[in-house]
Each structure stands twice: as structure tokens, then as C-alpha cells.
Amino acid sequence: TDAEVNTRKKTFAEVQTERLDQAERTVLIKCPSRLNEKKLLQYLASHGNVKSHFFFENRGISALIEFSEKSSIASLQDAVGIPSASEHHVVPFKSRLFTFTLKNPVSQHLEETPLHLSPQSHIPVKNLIEKLCLADSISSQMYILLDEYQLTEENIRLRFLACSLVRDFARAYFPDSTVKPFGSSVNTFGKLGSDVDMFLDFRDTGKHATKMKKGPFEMEYQMKRLPSERLATQRILSVIGDCLDNFGPGCANVQKILNARCPLVKFSHQPTGFQCDLSVSNSIAIRSSELLYIYGCLDSRVRALVFTIRCWARVHGLTNSAPGTWITNFSLTMMVMFFLQRRSPPIIPTLDQLKELAGEKDKHIIGGYDCSFVSDLRKIKPTKNTETLDVLLGEFFEYFGNFDFRKNSINLRKGKEVNKPESSPLYIWNPFEQDLNISKNVNQPQLEKFIAMARESAWILQKEDKTQQMINKEPWGLAALLIPFGKNNSSKMKNRMKGIGSETIRSLLDSLKLNNANSQQKAVGK
Numbered sequence: 001t002d003a004e005v006n007t008r009k010k011t012f013a014e015v016q017t018e019r020l021d022q023a024e025r026t027v028l029i030k031c032p033s034r035l036n037e038k039k040l041l042q043y044l045a046s047h048g049n050v051k052s053h054f055f056f057e058n059r060g061i062s063a064l065i066e067f068s069e070k071s072s073i074a075s076l077q078d079a080v081g082i083p084s085a086s087e088h089h090v091v092p093f094k095s096r097l098f099t100f101t102l103k104n105p106v107s108q109h110l111e112e113t114p115l116h117l118s119p120q121s122h123i124p125v126k127n128l129i130e131k132l133c134l135a136d137s138i139s140s141q142m143y144i145l146l147d148e149y150q151l152t153e154e155n156i157r158l159r160f161l162a163c164s165l166v167r168d169f170a171r172a173y174f175p176d177s178t179v180k181p182f183g184s185s186v187n188t189f190g191k192l193g194s195d196v197d198m199f200l201d202f203r204d205t206g207k208h209a210t211k212m213k214k215g216p217f218e219m220e221y222q223m224k225r226l227p228s229e230r231l232a233t234q235r236i237l238s239v240i241g242d243c244l245d246n247f248g249p250g251c252a253n254v255q256k257i258l259n260a261r262c263p264l265v266k267f268s269h270q271p272t273g274f275q276c277d278l279s280v281s282n283s284i285a286i287r288s289s290e291l292l293y294i295y296g297c298l299d300s301r302v303r304a305l306v307f308t309i310r311c312w313a314r315v316h317g318l319t320n321s322a323p324g325t326w327i328t329n330f331s332l333t334m335m336v337m338f339f340l341q342r343r344s345p346p347i348i349p350t351l352d353q354l355k356e357l358a359g360e361k362d363k364h365i366i367g368g369y370d371c372s373f374v375s376d377l378r379k380i381k382p383t384k385n386t387e388t389l390d391v392l393l394g395e396f397f398e399y400f401g402n403f404d405f406r407k408n409s410i411n412l413r414k415g416k417e418v419n420k421p422e423s424s425p426l427y428i429w430n431p432f433e434q435d436l437n438i439s440k441n442v443n444q445p446q447l448e449k450f451i452a453m454a455r456e457s458a459w460i461l462q463k464e465d466k467t468q469q470m471i472n473k474e475p476w477g478l479a480a481l482l483i484p485f486g487k488n489n490s491s492k493m494k495n496r497m498k499g500i501g502s503e504t505i506r507s508l509l510d511s512l513k514l515n516n517a518n519s520q521q522k523a524v525g526k
Contacts, residue, residue: 009297009377009378011375011376011377012186012289012290012293012294012375013290013375015186015293016180016186019156019157019160020160020163020164020178020180022066022157022160023157023160023161023163023164024070024164025051025066025067025068025069025070025072025073026064026065026066026067026096026157026161026164027064027065027067027073027076027096027097027098028062028063028064028065028096028097028098028161028271028272029062029063029065029097029098029099029100030060030061030062030097030098030099030100030271031055031060031061031062031063031100032061032100032101032102033060033061034102035061035100035102035115036102037055037113037115040063040100041053044065044076047067047072047073047075047076047079048067048068048069048071048072048075048076049067049068049069049072050065050066050067050068051066051067051068052066053065053066054116054118054154054157055115055116055117055118056117056118056119056120056154056158057117057120058120058270058271058272058273059270061115061117062271063100064154064157064158064161066157073096076098077094077096080094080098083099091246091247093247093248093249095165095168095248095249096164096165096168097165097249097250097271118152118154118155119152119192120154120155120158120192120193120273121192121193122148122149122191122192122193123148125311125315125482128144128145128148128311128482129475129479129482129483131144131148132144132145132475132477132478132479132482133470133473133475133476133479135477137388137390137477138389138390138393138461138477138478139304139388139389139390141477141478141479142304142305142307142308142389142393142478143304143389145304145307145308145311145478146303146304146307146308149191149192149307149311150190150191150192150303150307151185151190151191151192152192155192156185158272158273158274159181159185159196159272159274160181161272162196162198162269162272162274162276163179163180163181163196163198164179165269165271166179166198166240166244166276166278167179169240169243169244169247169248170200170240172243173239173240174200174202176202177200177201177202178200178201179198179199179200179201179278180198180199180201180286181196181197181198182197182198182199182282182285182286182289183197183285183288183289184197184329185197185198186289186293187288187289187290187292187293187296188292188293188296188297188303189292189296189303189306189307189333191307191310195274195275195276195277196269196274196275196276196277197276197277197279197285198276198277198278198279199278199279199280199281199282199285199286200236200237200240200278200279200280200281201281202281203281230263233263233279233280234258234263236280237256237258237263237264237265237278237279237280238256238258240265240278241254241256241265241267241278244265244267245267248267249271250269250270250271251267251268251269251270252267252268252270253266253267253268254266254267255267262279262282263279263280264277264278264279265277265278265279266278283364283366283367283371284366284367284369284371284432284433287364287366287371287373287432288431288432290373290375291351291354291373291431292333292337294354294373294374294375294377294380295337295340295348297377298348298377298380298382298383299347299348299382299383301340301347301389301392302336302337302340302347302348304389305336305340305389305392305393305396306332306333306336308393308478309332309335309336309396310329310332310333311482312453312457312481312482313327313329313332313450313453315482315483315484316453316484316485317484318446318449318450318453319332323441324441325441325442325443325445325446326441326442326446327426327439327442327446327447327450328438328439328441330438331426331428331438331439331442334410334412334428334431334438335400335410335428336396337412338410338411338412338415338428339395339396339399339400340392341412341415342399342415343385343387343392343395344385345383345384345385346383346385346415347383347385347387348383349380349415350412350413350414350415351373351412351413351415351431352413352414352415353415354373354374354380355370355372355373355374357373357374357379357380358372358373358374358375359374359376361375362374362375366432369432369433369434370432371432390477393461393478394458394461394462396454397454397455397457397458397461398454398458400450400451400454401451401454401455401457401458403417403451404417405425405426405447405451407419407420408420409421409427409428409429409437410427410428410429411429412429412431413429413431413434422437424437424439424440424442425442425443425444425446425447426439426442426447427439453485456485457481460480460481461477461481464476464477464480
């Protein structure tokens, strides 16, 4: 659609600004189970024009309402009552979360029409597999998977609203601050149900720095000074965490994790249904989000392949939501990007190529690291590569099933396999902090399990007789890869694992048996 082409061509910063602005004009209303949509909208219209709205299910029915003007919210807040304190005392913090009730529900439910509810989670893997079997090619299977798992317009709006509601708290102390989402909520690779990573940003305060430069004198704020930036971060997060905990409507299970490498506050935001992680501005994380945003916008095959590989890895227990020695989704995503840079002709440019296209405004040096790359998508030439996703999926498994992990590392700056600088089993260069390996946590058995699964998958795709399987109503193509390879073919796998260190084969096969049981549980649960 034209609309989609337009949104796709906006820069990352434009999209962010637009969405944050939209979130400031938005309220969230908890509704009764029997709701007359027309009556609610009529009531809201008395406070100003409702630009858009949708309903969703989250412990009952909720409505997200976007007004055209921010002033409508103040008008609505003036008219809203405070809950009567019969059994509970209330903390009188007035937010943009409301509850709408009907005084005499019986007479009104006659005119009810069923509400359309926007789904906020994806279908279980077993239902996905049924859908995939009806497609006509692996390509269309991959686009079905993408469509089922990617964030919807409504879900993205809820994510930005959650940030905007936290920002209302931060502004009580820091009037210029903003709270912005980063990572999977904004990089076009987010999956329905994933957490919201958000950070507190004081950088708007930097704009004031230039104001006083003219004239013979200087004037600056007196501010509390602390021995380190880390300590300042910890103090700020500690107080905001306490605020959310004590005063935040619907903020539950607030955990302050202030001694982590990157201090954060974890909490569950019940009104939107998200698990949230709040940290203080991390410029490099934002550059990574924007880089992935650019790659995701350049070619529709990029996102389809990433979502497919991540779903495949989850089903086979290669990734796990708990931290550990597993490959992370971020590492997998970077492996897919690298693979797409290595195609001939390449499907996406290397980071060095994007840096060459950077204009003055795109120059970013952060903590001594050069994080510059072009932000205007129109400056990047489209690829001449026409390979189908059917081909690319098989080639991905082939490529990494035979990759020389012992010798080589994955470098997205150069788009080349380069010698490993140190002996981690899997070495993927951090695209910006050049001395870091983003997959340092991965151990040898996990890497070997990944190689084995990739070889197995390549083999299944090559051997397959699609027509026969469709006639027999057996899962084929991508569907066949999303069923845990289990007990029935571990002997076949032994043959295809020649050349993998035998000392880990035993532990690998054991973990396969274990994972076979677990991953079916996990895949359905996620």
C-alpha cells in the first residue's frame, strides 16, 4: 500500500518523534465488559476530536484513545472523578489511565454491537504450523510467519504509551526529560509479546548549552555533583523506581537492579500488559536500534528471514528467554544480516558502506567509538539481488552449517569473515564498540548444537518432496523445520554431524532429547 511505502521511507528519528507525539495525546480507558462503543465515543468527543481508537483485551476490555489535541486530555482530566476510598485509600496521582463505568448498565446493553478487539499476542506455534501447511511456497510461508509474529500498529502505539506514562513520572523531577523505547519495540524486528526496553533521556537539556555562548558572561545551573555518571544513573533510577512502585497506577513487581553493568528498573505495567525495563540513556543501544531499523526497511526479505530463523531457533531450544550460554536473538539477527551482506550481489550494505554515505548530521562519536551511518534511506541504492526466500532459507542453513567458526569471526562493518581476535567459540563483532564480542556468552556445546540443527534443516529442505508431502497432508517446507527434530531421527543426525568434536556429541544428543520435551512446551508458551 502507498501508506506503507510512505511510513517505510521515514527516518528512524522522524518515526520516533511522531510516535512519541502521538503517545502524548493518548489516554487508556478500562471499560465495562458490556460496552456501548458509540456512547463512549460520544462522551469523549465532548472533550475534543478523537483522532483514532482501538479496543484490546487485557484483564477485561481496554480502549486506547488518541485525541487530535493534547488539550483534550486536560479537559477530560478536569471532568474525571477520584475513586471513592471505601476499603482502600488512594494515592492521588492523576495519570492518563481511567476507568469508564455505566451507571445503569441494564438499560444500555440493548444497543450493543460486538467490539473489534486488536490481538496483542501471537498464535501458538502449533496453530502457525497448520497455517503454514496451506501456503504454496516457502516464501509465502515465511511471510505468513512474519505477519503473525510482527508488532501490529496497535501494539506499537501501546508501547509508546507505556513510555509516555513513565515519562509523566520522570517529568515531576526532570521537566525536560523524555522516555523513549529502544531495541525490539522500534527496530522493526519486535515480536508480539516481547518486553518493552525504555530509557530515560535528559539530552534535551543539552540543547540549552548553546544558549549562553554569546555575550561577555556565562550563566549555568547549580547542580548536584557526584563522583561518577554511574552513581548519578543509580540514584535517578532508584528514585524513579520508588515513584513507580509507590504511586504508579498499575505498576507492579518493581525491581531495582542497580548493580548490573547497565543499571535498570524492571516492572510490570498492568494497564498495557507489558513487562518493562527502564534504564538511563544508552546512545550506543539507540544506534543499534536505528541500524537494524534501516536494514529492516531496505528489503522485505530481511525481516521475513530474521523472524523465521528466530522462530526456528526457539522451537529447537537454541535460544531461551533466560540468560545463559544460549545464542541470543540479537546475535542471531546479526548472523542473518551478515549472511545477507555475503550474498552475491549483497542484499544489504555493510556498516562501512553506510558510514561512507553519512552526511554531516549523521556523524556520531560516542565514547570514542565512531557510530556514524546514513539515516536517509533514499541515499541507499536498492539491491540487484533477486534470490527468493525459498533459496535464501536453505542457503542460510548451508552457510552456517559449514562456517569455519574455529577460525573466523563475523564482522558486519566489513561484511567479511575475519580471523577471530580471541578464542570464544562464536565471535560476532559488536558493530559499534569494536572491541566487544556480542556472543561472548555462547559456549561450545551450544554452538555445536546450532551447527547440527542448521545442517539438519538444510538437509530436510534439500531432500524434501513437497508435492508428495502436500498430498499426504504432512508438514512441508518451513512447517517441517518448526517441529522439533527428535527421537525418531537422532541416528540420522549422527551421520550428518561428522566433523563435529565427538566429546560434545553425547552431551548434544542428550540435550536434544531433553529439549525435545521442553521446547514443545516453550514454543507453545511463548
